[in-house]
Amino acid sequence: MREFLKYTLATVTGIVLTGSIMMLVGIIVLIGIAASSASKPAVTVKDGSVLVVKLSGQIVERAEDNSVAELLGYAEADQQGLDEIVAAIDKAALCPEVKGLYIEAGVVDADYASLQEIRKAVERFKGGRKLVVAYGDEYTQGAYYVCSAADEVWINPQGMIDLHGLAAQPVYMKDLLAKVGVKMTVVKVGKYKSATEQYTETQMSDANREQVTRYIGNLWNVVKGDISKGRGIATPTIDALADSMVTLADGKTLAASKLVTRTMYADEVKGAMKKLLGLENDDKVEQVSCKEMCSYEPTSNGKEASAYLGKSTSTDKIAVYYCEGSIVQTPAAGLLMGDAGIVSKTMIKDLDALANDDNIKAVVIRINSGGGDAFASEDIWHAVMELKQKKPVVISMGGKAASGAYYLSCGASWIVAQPTTLTGSIGIFGVFPDMGGLMQEKLGLHYDVVKTNAHADFDMAQRARPFNADEQRMLERYITRGYELFCKRVADGRRLPVDSVKAIAQGRVWTGGDALKVKLVDELGGIPEAIRKAAALAKVSEYALASYPAPLSWAEQLLETASGKGNNLDEQMKAALGSWYEPVSAVRAIEKQGPVQARCQWMVLR
Numbered sequence: 171m172r173e174f175l176k177y178t179l180a181t182v183t184g185i186v187l188t189g190s191i192m193m194l195v196g197i198i199v200l201i202g203i204a205a206s207s208a209s210k211p212a213v214t215v216k217d218g219s220v221l222v223v224k225l226s227g228q229i230v231e232r233a234e235d236n237s238v239a240e241l242l243g244y245a246e247a248d249q250q251g252l253d254e255i256v257a258a259i260d261k262a263a264l265c266p267e268v269k270g271l272y273i274e275a276g277v278v279d280a281d282y283a284s285l286q287e288i289r290k291a292v293e294r295f296k297g298g299r300k301l302v303v304a305y306g307d308e309y310t311q312g313a314y315y316v317c318s319a320a321d322e323v324w325i326n327p328q329g330m331i332d333l334h335g336l337a338a339q340p341v342y343m344k345d346l347l348a349k350v351g352v353k354m355t356v357v358k359v360g361k362y363k364s365a366t367e368q369y370t371e372t373q374m375s376d377a378n379r380e381q382v383t384r385y386i387g388n389l390w391n392v393v394k395g396d397i398s399k400g401r402g403i404a405t406p407t408i409d410a411l412a413d414s415m416v417t418l419a420d421g422k423t424l425a426a427s428k429l430v431t432r433t434m435y436a437d438e439v440k441g442a443m444k445k446l447l448g449l450e451n452d453d454k455v456e457q458v459s460c461k462e463m464c465s466y467e468p469t470s471n472g473k474e475a476s477a478y479l480g481k482s483t484s485t486d487k488i489a490v491y492y493c494e495g496s497i498v499q500t501p502a503a504g505l506l507m508g509d510a511g512i513v514s515k516t517m518i519k520d521l522d523a524l525a526n527d528d529n530i531k532a533v534v535i536r537i538n539s540g541g542g543d544a545f546a547s548e549d550i551w552h553a554v555m556e557l558k559q560k561k562p563v564v565i566s567m568g569g570k571a572a573s574g575a576y577y578l579s580c581g582a583s584w585i586v587a588q589p590t591t592l593t594g595s596i597g598i599f600g601v602f603p604d605m606g607g608l609m610q611e612k613l614g615l616h617y618d619v620v621k622t623n624a625h626a627d628f629d630m631a632q633r634a635r636p637f638n639a640d641e642q643r644m645l646e647r648y649i650t651r652g653y654e655l656f657c658k659r660v661a662d663g664r665r666l667p668v669d670s671v672k673a674i675a676q677g678r679v680w681t682g683g684d685a686l687k688v689k690l691v692d693e694l695g696g697i698p699e700a701i702r703k704a705a706a707l708a709k710v711s712e713y714a715l716a717s718y719p720a721p722l723s724w725a726e727q728l729l730e731t732a733s734g735k736g737n738n739l740d741e742q743m744k745a746a747l748g749s750w751y752e753p754v755s756a757v758r759a760i761e762k763q764g765p766v767q768a769r770c771q772w773m774v775l776r
Contacts, residue, residue, distance in 0.1 A: 190524060
């Protein structure tokens with residue numbers, strides 16, 4: 171028996187030691203791979219190369235690069251960074267070895283401001299007299315919008331172009347909540363502040379319908395105007411094509427209408443590209459990906475293309491700080507793992523570090539957000555103002571920079587928005603779930619109370635009873651005070667009278683073009699224009715660009731993956747639900763939201 175135990179213990183000890191050694195070796199290998207990937211040498215681009223851009227999947231402002239997650243198969247599927255796509259196209263424009271750009275179109279999930287950013291980069295590339303070709307078996311409207319700038323637009327003979335115009339579809343939850351005995355107590359300021367309607371109505375209010383009609387009309391005018399310019403088709407004709415359900419038209423009709431230049435099957439594309447590039451049939455078309463192109467170091471600096479790229483050898487830097495998602499005080503819970511969004515404490519710390527970095531001469535804040543927590547927005551606004559005391563701060567607005575996102579932006583030195591940006595929405599609200607029906611009628615719970623003061627049970631009221639008249643009045647005063655402060659912040663930042671701000675506030679959403687007219691923004695453009703303005707304000711002619719928040723180190727990547735965050739279950743849920751992820755997660759997050767919100771209404775916009 172003693173011998174048996176001895177050998178058994180020895181075997182178990184050996185297994186444990188072997189497992190530990192293998193785990194240690196695995197960790198060392200992962201560290202080595204991550205460290206080597208973080209220090210990849212610059213890419214050598216072969217003469218006659220074609221940059222390949224895959225215009226499909228979800229496009230976010232900046233995709234996180236986690237080499238460890240990629241190695242383990244946890245990397246986020248079908249997600250690309252707008253920064254990487256635009257930087258690759260701009261670098262390819264400067265690279266003499268790159269002769270063309272090939273856009274492989276598909277089903278793309280991105281807002282129109284992001285697509286406009288890419289389209290502008292394509293136009294800059296074309297300005298260098300280089301070839302641009304697009305091909306797709308099917309083009310979503312967003313993908314076609316970008317590809318319409320190409321010299322050649324090719325499609326599968328059985329393919330389709332989903333050109334249909336724009337529609338906005340808000341989601342209303344009032345009846346859904348009522349089924350489980352929940353109703354919302356809403357306090358808001360702003361005639362057009364429609365974010366609360368999803369909880370209290372079953373259709374658009376007249377004011378909301380007015381503003382949505384205005385801004386989707388403006389967006390469509392930009393989209394069809396750019397398509398008209400790119401394809402040489404009159405804008406009334408584009409409307410007529412959209413109204414005729416051209417989505418279901420055959421290839422011959424698409425070619426006859428000039429939406430495409432040729433129809434061909436995928437296996438014929440390579441031969442057609444060779445002819446355009448002047449290659450023989452047995453020659454190889456050298457290809458370079460966006461990721462590879464981003465590692466290329468251009469030897470020349472063209473003024474238009476290099477604004478996005480800077481000059482890597484310069485000691486003077488312009489920081490581009492990316493922030494995307496809901497504004498929160500602490501990381502917001504997603505459906506499964508968690509969706510951090512714009513966390514005020516983190517962003518304030520980051521901006522303070524940028525303020526104290528003497529090598530950073532100016533900061534561009536790239537924001538894509540529909541707002542969020544009003545208190546968090548005020549805190550970030552204060553951090554932006556502190557940063558502006560030391561160096562210029564330029565805001566670059568993405569698809570949305572509304573409500574709380576506009577709040578934190580309004581005090582900047584300069585604001586740049588795309589014509590297709592949705593901004594403004596100056597207004598706040600409070601939404602308080604009344605759980606009495608659920609707790610008492612559905613679940614059969616009953617409450618009683620003993621209290622020392624009139625409002626001692628205020629924070630418990632919505633479980634046991636609705637707010638009383640005094641409490642409702644106090645909440646209204648509180649929300650109104652927040653709205654007055656919001657308007658004052660905008661008035662001070664934009665150098666406008668408060669009355670003028672209130673006339674364009676009331677929670678109204680504006681497109682970038684209209685926002686320029688009412689002086690909520692200073693300039694129309696994208697990240698390159700914002701960087702150029704930041705350099706001008708900082709009075710620097712040569713500068714390097716630094717992207718923030720700083721990417722995770724290999725050690726941080728390893729820890730994040732080991733902690734389970736690398737599983738990206740929430741990202742997979744986003745991919746599965748698509749456009750419907752946000753309203754579903756909104757229901758999940760109601761209880762965790764701050765009491766006062768500065769956010770605009772979410773809706774499907776296609």
